[in-house]
Amino acid sequence: MTRILQLCAALILLAMPARAESLLVFAAASLAGPLDDAVELWEEETGQVVVVSYAGSSALARQIEAGAPADVFLSANEGWMDHLAALSRIDNASRRNLWGNRLVLVSHAEGDVFEITETTFLPALIGDGRLAVGMVEAVPAGVYALEALRTLGSWDGLKDQLAQADNVRAALSLVATGAAPWGIVYATDAMAEPRVHLRSYFPTSSHSAITYPAAHIQGGDPSGLDFLAFLQTPPVRELFEEAGFQTVPAP
Numbered sequence: 174m175t176r177i178l179q180l181c182a183a184l185i186l187l188a189m190p191a192r193a194e195s196l197l198v199f200a201a202a203s204l205a206g207p208l209d210d211a212v213e214l215w216e217e218e219t220g221q222v223v224v225v226s227y228a229g230s231s232a233l234a235r236q237i238e239a240g241a242p243a244d245v246f247l248s249a250n251e252g253w254m255d256h257l258a259a260l261s262r263i264d265n266a267s268r269r270n271l272w273g274n275r276l277v278l279v280s281h282a283e284g285d286v287f288e289i290t291e292t293t294f295l296p297a298l299i300g301d302g303r304l305a306v307g308m309v310e311a312v313p314a315g316v317y318a319l320e321a322l323r324t325l326g327s328w329d330g331l332k333d334q335l336a337q338a339d340n341v342r343a344a345l346s347l348v349a350t351g352a353a354p355w356g357i358v359y360a361t362d363a364m365a366e367p368r369v370h371l372r373s374y375f376p377t378s379s380h381s382a383i384t385y386p387a388a389h390i391q392g393g394d395p396s397g398l399d400f401l402a403f404l405q406t407p408p409v410r411e412l413f414e415e416a417g418f419q420t421v422p423a424p
Contacts (some may be wrong), residue, residue, distance in 0.1 A: 193394040195222040197242060199233040201249035201385065202340035203274070203314065203359050207416040208247070211409045221396060229340035231311035237262055237390060244393035245400055247271070247385060249341070250313035254386040267389035267397075271404055273419035274383040275360040276317050276375040281351045281368070289325070289373045296330030303336040305347035305356035313383075314341035318357040320380035345369065359383070361417040385418075 200208055205227050212223040226233070226243070234253040237243055238260060246263065248254045257263045278289065289295070307315030315337065322328040336353045338344040341362055348356035349368040356369070363371040387404065389397045403409060410420045 193221070193244075193396060195224055196244050196394055196396055196400060198223055198225045198245045198247065198397075198400070199237060199241070199243040200225050200227055200247040201230045201233070201313065202227045202342040203249055203362055204247055204272075204385070205342065206361075206365055207412045207418065210412045211404060214408060214412075215400060215403055219396075219399075223400070227340075227342075229307065229312040231308070231313075232339065242393075243390050244397035245387065245389060247387045248313070249274075249383075249385055250316065250381075251384060251386055252316070253313070254388060257388075262391055263388040264391055264393075264398075265388070267387075267401060269387055269401065269405075270384045270421050271387050272385040272413055272421065274385070274417075275377070276314070276321060276380060276383065277358060277360045277363050277371055278373045278375065279345075279348055279356050279358055279363050279369040280372050281348050281354050281370070283370050284372060286371070287373050289375055289379075291325065291376070291379075293325060293327075294330070295322070295325065295327040299331065299334070299355050302334070302354035303347075303352075304331055304334050305336045305338060305344040305353035305358075307341045307344050308337045308339065309335070312338070312340055314344065314357070314359060317380045317383060321357070321375045324379040325375075364417045384421075 215223055230248040230253045234257055258265055306318045309315040309319040336347055341358050344356050345358045345362045345366055347353040349366050363369055387401055413420050
């Protein structure tokens with residue numbers, strides 16, 4: 174009986190589509206860390222190499238739009254995924270939200286943790302120092318920051334002090350090195366960088382919900398669908414939860 178089962182398993186493996194030697198994943202910069210750990214697990218289990226290209230979601234989406242040979246896209250907001258969906262560049266049936274996050278204010282210098290409310294006037298708090306953010310017209314973290322500052326009535330007082338970066342990790346680096354004394358990043362970024370200090374969370378009501386949609390790229394390697402499913406398995410969810418992400422249960 175054992176021999177028969179072995180033969181059946183071998184036949185099933187032969188019938189499965191051949192998996193490409195490598196998979197190319199375009200991922201929002203803020204996913205670096207837990208995603209690297211997840212990729213390591215995938216490679217151990219499947220033997221398939223995963224190459225991750227990290228950048229701002231806007232830059233990655235534009236590259237996919239231009240025909241970049243990505244297999245999977247992991248975005249930091251819905252807008253850029255919607256953009257690719259409108260161009261028929263993603264497999265809509267594969268699209269799913271995987272993670273959530275929080276928007277926070279960080280500083281290079283140590284200081285008290287405080288609460289940001291609808292009456293908090295951030296320009297008075299930040300003073301004349303630069304405020305590092307992702308590009309507010311393109312990078313998701315910057316878009317969320319713009320929404321929050323406008324909601325809180327602080328945009329006009331801070332818009333001329335912004336140090337805008339190509340992605341949220343670049344904004345985080347400006348604060349970590351002291352090039353900018355303040356920054357607006359994700360909570361997970363603040364957890365990952367010991368040289369910055371988390372000072373406050375922005376009210377979730379002050380900006381759009383922070384979600385990370387994922388999708389298989391049209392024409393991408395079919396194993397990209399397996400990789401998306403793998404990202405929702407309990408071991409991977411645990412990696413992201415430990416990094417501070419809010420995970421979304423598999424559908």
